Amino acid sequence: MASPSLKSPAGRRLVLDVANSSGLEDWAPELQKTKVYERILLDLILGELPAGARLDEQSLAAHYDTGLAGVRDALGRLALEGLIIRRARSGTTVAPLDLVELRQGYEARVLIEPHCAQLAARNASKAEAQAMFEVFADGEEAARTCDLPALVAMDLRFHAAVARASGNLALARILIPLQHKAARFWVFSFNGASEQELLDEIEEHRQVARVIASGDVEGSRRAMLRILDVQPEAGARS
Known part of the structure; x- marks a missing residue:
């Protein structure tokens, strides 16, 4: 079955x-x-x-x-x-839910994923950028019904699409498993989340797709940092 x-x-x-x-x-x-x-x-x-x-x-x-x-x-x-x-x-x-591993994985994602977004802004085809945006085609309905499986599936597909569109397969191979581990904790954030909060998160992801499609390299980095709840200035390179 x-x-x-x-x-x-x-x-x-x-x-x-x-x-x-x-x-x-x-x-x-x-x-x-x-x-x-x-x-x-x-x-x-x-x-x-x-x-x-x-x-x-x-x-x-x-x-x-x-x-x-x-x-x-x-x-x-x-x-x-x-x-x-x-x-x-x-x-x-x-595997157990390991908070130390979660923190370490998050630190790695903060370093890698914004850079992947930058590379995607340089390398993604129009079709790849459009596919990122269209991942959330049913996002409003999923948010309205708090359709957790659909929301998780959309999030995984989106982040995998950005990683692949970077054109750097080595980074994608590192990043996507980190996203999978993080998602085991992320699902708990749905508890008590309002429809508007879910819609806001979907819109943040769509904004990343828009900026990548525009070819704005630095803007793509900043937009991805916002998804990761990092202030762009904090993630800026010295």
């Missing part, structure tokens, strides 16, 4: 489009293992697979209606990202 967390209340199928961040053909979006990876990833972020939970390959294959090979490949990639822990004798478990 399909995982229930992969559909919004409106019944839309969610697509993350982040697995091909490796730039390798063996993780092409249409492959079954890629689809399984993204489905498990979203459930990890949403807490459907909570921290410390044991993961059994047979049970996962049945739950996601897929083969064992795809599950094993997906778990291998998630282990490399640090989202799950695989031990020879004790099995596979969901």
Whole structure:
């Protein structure tokens, strides 16, 4: 059966489009293992697979209606990202929510992601910039209904798109797993968030896409810093 967390209340199928961040053909979006990876990833972020939970390959294959090979490949990639822990004798478990790791990952993102936005302003095609903006095409509806799976999927797709549009694959490979880890904590910020607060956050992301499309390198850096809750002056280079 399909995982229930992969559909919004409106019944839309969610697509993350982040697995091909490796730039390798063996993780092409249409492959079954890629689809399984993204489905498990979203459930990890949403807490459907909570921290410390044991993961059994047979049970996962049945739950996601897929083969064992795809599950094993997906778990291998998630282990490399640090989202799950695989031990020879004790099995596979969901990684704990580590606040120290979160802080360190955030510090790395503050350094890397604004630079990726700058590179995207130089290198992104019109189609890539438009795709960033269109990630939030259903944003207003998702905010109105507090559609958490859809909002998380949009956020992941947006940040992965910026990283890829930078044209620097090495940075994208570092950045996207950091975003995945941060998203496990970010979902808690939805608790009590008003529709207007969600709409404001969506608009901040759209503004990044607009500035990147305009080719404004410094403006793109500043706009990304605002998404990361860093004052642009604080993130300025000396």
